[in-house]
Amino acid sequence: LNTNRRHFLEALLLASGAGLFARSAGARSRLPHGGALHLSLPLRTAALDPHDPYDLSAALLGSAVFETLYASPEGGQPYPTLARALPRSEGGRSIIELRPYMQFSSGRPVDANAVVASLNRSQRLSSTLKTLGAATIQRGNRLALSLPPSDPQKLARLLSSPRSAVLPPDYSPESPDACGAFRVTRSGSQVVLLRNERAPRGAAFLDRITLTTASISDCLREFEAKRADVGFLGAGLHHDRHDSTAFRLSPFALAFVQPGALLQSPLPVGALNDALERVPAGPFLALGAERPRASVQAWSSGAKTIMVSHEDPWLAELTRELTVAWSTLNHPLKVDAVTHRDYRERLKSGRYELALRALCFDRSGAQTVTDELFTLDGRLAPRAGRVLQPVEAARQLQLGVLGSLGVRGAIRQGCENLASKSHFTLENTTISK
Amino acid sequence: MRSKPLTGNPLAGALMCGMLLFALSAVGRAEVVLPQAISTAELPLRLEGSGSALTRLARAVSKVEVNEPSLVVVGPVAGAQGNGLDSMSEAGLSELRGRIATTVASVIVLSAQREAEPLSPELARRKARDLRLPLVYLAPGLRGGNLSLRITVDKWPRGLWQRAMHPIGLRTASASFEVAADSSVRSLFPAARISAARATRLPLPLPDPLALACGDMGDAGERWLAVVNRQEVALATLKGESVATQERRPWTSLAEISGTPLRDPLAAAHFERDALLVGISDRAALVTLNQGFSRTSYGRRLYPLGQGLCTEFSATGLLPNPMPCPVAEPKPPEKQIPPEADSGKGRDVFARHTFALPSGTVQTVTVDLGHRTKRAALSISSASDQTQQLFVEDAGDVILVADLDGDGSVEVVSSSASEGSSDSLRIHSIKGSKVSLIRSFAIGEVHALSVCPFSGRNPLTLIAAAGNALWTIH
Numbered sequence: 036l037n038t039n040r041r042h043f044l045e046a047l048l049l050a051s052g053a054g055l056f057a058r059s060a061g062a063r064s065r066l067p068h069g070g071a072l073h074l075s076l077p078l079r080t081a082a083l084d085p086h087d088p089y090d091l092s093a094a095l096l097g098s099a100v101f102e103t104l105y106a107s108p109e110g111g112q113p114y115p116t117l118a119r120a121l122p123r124s125e126g127g128r129s130i131i132e133l134r135p136y137m138q139f140s141s142g143r144p145v146d147a148n149a150v151v152a153s154l155n156r157s158q159r160l161s162s163t164l165k166t167l168g169a170a171t172i173q174r175g176n177r178l179a180l181s182l183p184p185s186d187p188q189k190l191a192r193l194l195s196s197p198r199s200a201v202l203p204p205d206y207s208p209e210s211p212d213a214c215g216a217f218r219v220t221r222s223g224s225q226v227v228l229l230r231n232e233r234a235p236r237g238a239a240f241l242d243r244i245t246l247t248t249a250s251i252s253d254c255l256r257e258f259e260a261k262r263a264d265v266g267f268l269g270a271g272l273h274h275d276r277h278d279s280t281a282f283r284l285s286p287f288a289l290a291f292v293q294p295g296a297l298l299q300s301p302l303p304v305g306a307l308n309d310a311l312e313r314v315p316a317g318p319f320l321a322l323g324a325e326r327p328r329a330s331v332q333a334w335s336s337g338a339k340t341i342m343v344s345h346e347d348p349w350l351a352e353l354t355r356e357l358t359v360a361w362s363t364l365n366h367p368l369k370v371d372a373v374t375h376r377d378y379r380e381r382l383k384s385g386r387y388e389l390a391l392r393a394l395c396f397d398r399s400g401a402q403t404v405t406d407e408l409f410t411l412d413g414r415l416a417p418r419a420g421r422v423l424q425p426v427e428a429a430r431q432l433q434l435g436v437l438g439s440l441g442v443r444g445a446i447r448q449g450c451e452n453l454a455s456k457s458h459f460t461l462e463n464t465t466i467s468k
Numbered sequence: 469m470r471s472k473p474l475t476g477n478p479l480a481g482a483l484m485c486g487m488l489l490f491a492l493s494a495v496g497r498a499e500v501v502l503p504q505a506i507s508t509a510e511l512p513l514r515l516e517g518s519g520s521a522l523t524r525l526a527r528a529v530s531k532v533e534v535n536e537p538s539l540v541v542v543g544p545v546a547g548a549q550g551n552g553l554d555s556m557s558e559a560g561l562s563e564l565r566g567r568i569a570t571t572v573a574s575v576i577v578l579s580a581q582r583e584a585e586p587l588s589p590e591l592a593r594r595k596a597r598d599l600r601l602p603l604v605y606l607a608p609g610l611r612g613g614n615l616s617l618r619i620t621v622d623k624w625p626r627g628l629w630q631r632a633m634h635p636i637g638l639r640t641a642s643a644s645f646e647v648a649a650d651s652s653v654r655s656l657f658p659a660a661r662i663s664a665a666r667a668t669r670l671p672l673p674l675p676d677p678l679a680l681a682c683g684d685m686g687d688a689g690e691r692w693l694a695v696v697n698r699q700e701v702a703l704a705t706l707k708g709e710s711v712a713t714q715e716r717r718p719w720t721s722l723a724e725i726s727g728t729p730l731r732d733p734l735a736a737a738h739f740e741r742d743a744l745l746v747g748i749s750d751r752a753a754l755v756t757l758n759q760g761f762s763r764t765s766y767g768r769r770l771y772p773l774g775q776g777l778c779t780e781f782s783a784t785g786l787l788p789n790p791m792p793c794p795v796a797e798p799k800p801p802e803k804q805i806p807p808e809a810d811s812g813k814g815r816d817v818f819a820r821h822t823f824a825l826p827s828g829t830v831q832t833v834t835v836d837l838g839h840r841t842k843r844a845a846l847s848i849s850s851a852s853d854q855t856q857q858l859f860v861e862d863a864g865d866v867i868l869v870a871d872l873d874g875d876g877s878v879e880v881v882s883s884s885a886s887e888g889s890s891d892s893l894r895i896h897s898i899k900g901s902k903v904s905l906i907r908s909f910a911i912g913e914v915h916a917l918s919v920c921p922f923s924g925r926n927p928l929t930l931i932a933a934a935g936n937a938l939w940t941i942h
Contacts, residue, residue: 066731066732068784068785068814068839068840069839069840070840119725134724134725134727135724135727135802136724136726136727136728136802137727138727138728216731230783230784232728232783232784233727233728234728234731235727235728235729236729236731237728237729237730237731237732238728238730238731238783238784239731240731240732
């Protein structure tokens with residue numbers, strides 16, 4: 036099983052569906068409803084924000100909870116999902132009409148007001164939709180919005196980015212309300228995704244997905260003990276689980292180290308990246324970070340700590356490995372594990388020496404990671420010539436790239452049947468004429 | 469003494485004519501009362517509703533008020549050429565006439581005499597004149613799988629002037645009715661063997677169909693096939709082994725996409741009352757298309773079950789709550805579904821069919837298949853018996869119940885739930901409490917099923933969309 040992160044949950048859901056109910060193939064044309072899935076993940080699930088390019092959980096789980104106006108299959112043409120049709124030109128503007136009767140999981144209407152608020156919010160939180168321009172509600176029609184003129188296909192592709200997910204105007208990442216196949220609830224420390232019966236593209240097949248945040252070793256232990264359905268980065272902590280099938284997703288985020296204002300002296304351009312390129316790959320590969328092989332070489336930037344959020348076990352684990360690789364007897368480097376709130380505030384104010392961050396890829400083509408890295412560094416990305424790879428870009432920046440993050444591991448057996456009919460094809464009806 | 473000729477006194481002549489007209493009209497008013505619902509035109513009135521075919525005919529005939537003792541005659545069963553009547557034996561025709569006389573003619577209460585023989589209209593008139601009784605004549609006919617009945621009431625005027633005005637009698641009422649032949653009629657045809665059925669492959673009018681319907685639309689006598697997929701509804705004619713698409717309508721022109729569609733679609737189509745009823749979960753709408761293939765009515769969150777019944781969509785499938793379909797309804801706002809409103813209630817298959825047994829008893833069969841089961845539950849009930857619960861094992865989510873061979877017991881046609889099953893379409897018979905497999909076909913993954921209405925020959929033709937082809941099984 037090898038798929039990309041946009042199909043992460045779909046792959047898991049299908050796999051579990053097939054595993055729970057062997058009737059899903061053969062002469063049966065309708066997939067059965069029901070069943071539950073338990074995932075133990077080293078990710079912060081206390082909040083989900085699809086507009087935040089640094090939210091790893093939203094990147095992996097977002098397709099189950101959030102919807103966009105359009106969808107864009109890899110290599111295919113964009114098609115309308117929440118929109119009624121592709122954008123049309125009218126009066127020198129691009130007009131997008133929404134489907135009627137749609138609701139968020141809370142019961143509030145999905146209308147142009149919500150879409151405009153979502154696009155504005157996304158533009159505030161990331162630079163992905165910066166080329167979109169200002170969206171306004173079409174006068175006299177609460178189901179239509181107007182945007183600056185653009186090619187319909189390009190605009191639809193841009194609006195298929197997960198960063199353009201449609202959210203209610205007062206969206207709170209801590210209590211997400213959206214219109215995907217699942218709605219988000221909480222039960223103690225667990226996040227429970229329940230079937231959203233108001234989903235404009237259809238409620239999920241599964242009744243429930245339970246998400247627990249745990250360290251990587253605890254995630255593997257849970258899978259080995261058959262208390263979880265997915266083994267994160269392996270098939271077990273001590274022994275591989277026999278009734279499991281390995282899977283591997285293509286990289287979905289880029290881990291990088293960002294220098295802060297508390298560094299004693301500013302780093303020369305490219306120095307941090309050079310140092311990261313010399314860090315051995317082995318331990319990071321085991322933690323899901325893919326990077327080229329390099330020789331062991333300590334490096335001192337003068338920093339004493341690398342800040343990370345302890346609520347994000349995966350990044351915290353990577354930070355620990357990095358401090359081990361860079362520490363010397365004379366210059367020990369420590370993990371500065373803080374709460375997620377402190378982490379965000381200190382990143383904003385620059386009150387840190389070094390910080391490990393992860394930036395999610397946007398495969399809709401709306402924006403490249405390189406653009407985002409240049410923006411973070413306060414510089415404009417070069418427009419001439421070929422598109423730079425992140426590592427190449429980092430050589431021209433003060434920050435340094437650790438590597439790309441991909442998910443691999445094992446899933447309880449039954450994932451062999453990836454039925455194509457499970458893909459929701461209602462949108463074809465909209466674009467058929 | 470010579471009387472004065474009438475012509476010589478214009479006032480007296482006019483008075484006489486007025487009295488004569490009054491007398492004639494009084495006779496016409498007193499003899500028969502025609503209710504508004506009864507058609508007096510030659511086109512028969514199609515009788516739908518509950519009860520067996522003969523019961524519905526009897527109900528209609530009872531509305532013809534005959535308030536004078538009459539001679540009641542049931543004529544021989546007539547049939548148009550090429551309607552399959554030739555396959556019914558003389559004994560069968562005699563039995564059918566007998567059933568009509570017993571069930572239908574018996575509702576005429578004021579009958580001075582009932583004729584046992586199947587007299588022709590002329591002989592019946594002659595006999596009624598001789599007996600000086602009004603004649604109630606019932607002329608049954610079989611045409612294209614339909615049983616028709618024409619009832620006429622003739623009275624013989626007694627006065628000189630009345631006889632002069634109506635030398636062949638006074639037709640005081642005339643009405644025609646038509647019902648689809650059910651088991652009470654079909655059981656008189658020679659028994660058919662489903663085990664000998666064969667499948668013929670035809671091209672599909674639309675790719676990836678979700679629902680099929682086979683039936684009649686209008687009086688053209690053609691067999692129509694409706695095919696529904698997620699994009700379009702198509703209407704095609706089915707002649708022998710050829711399928712010709714006549715009309716196509718995209719769903720975008722029929723209904724809006726639902727605010728809460730099902731992730732896996734459900735669709736159904738039925739021919740009813742000279743119209744096509746189609747429903748699909750993508751739109752959560754019930755649409756009625758007329759003979760011109762134009763939309764005539766529209767219902768929110770409704771799904772057609774056939775025989776005038778509908779049910780509602782749940783959040784995951786169908787709700788097991790059959791109700792009469794609305795004939796015409798304005799477009800109300802789509803119903804808001806609260807989350808988990810129907811937890812555990814959704815069905816992959818829910819169907820209800822009413823059948824008439826040869827005895828005239830009406831039986832209701834309900835098919836129920838939940839989301840996580842391979843057993844289709846059948847509930848068979850009738851007014852006289854207790855409800856019987858049966859199960860069809862290994863049933864996929866395409867199930868059809870019909871009396872294919874016309875023997876008065878239902879057959880269950882289902883896809884298979886087993887992965888890689890070679891017999892993807894199975895026909896089970898139900899005899900008493902026993903469900904047994906009588907025929908299976910390896911035609912690939914079954915997407916939709918329909919059965920064509922009875923046209924005079926048993927067994928009924930089964931239509932299946934399986935794999936990428938259309939199959940007729942007969």
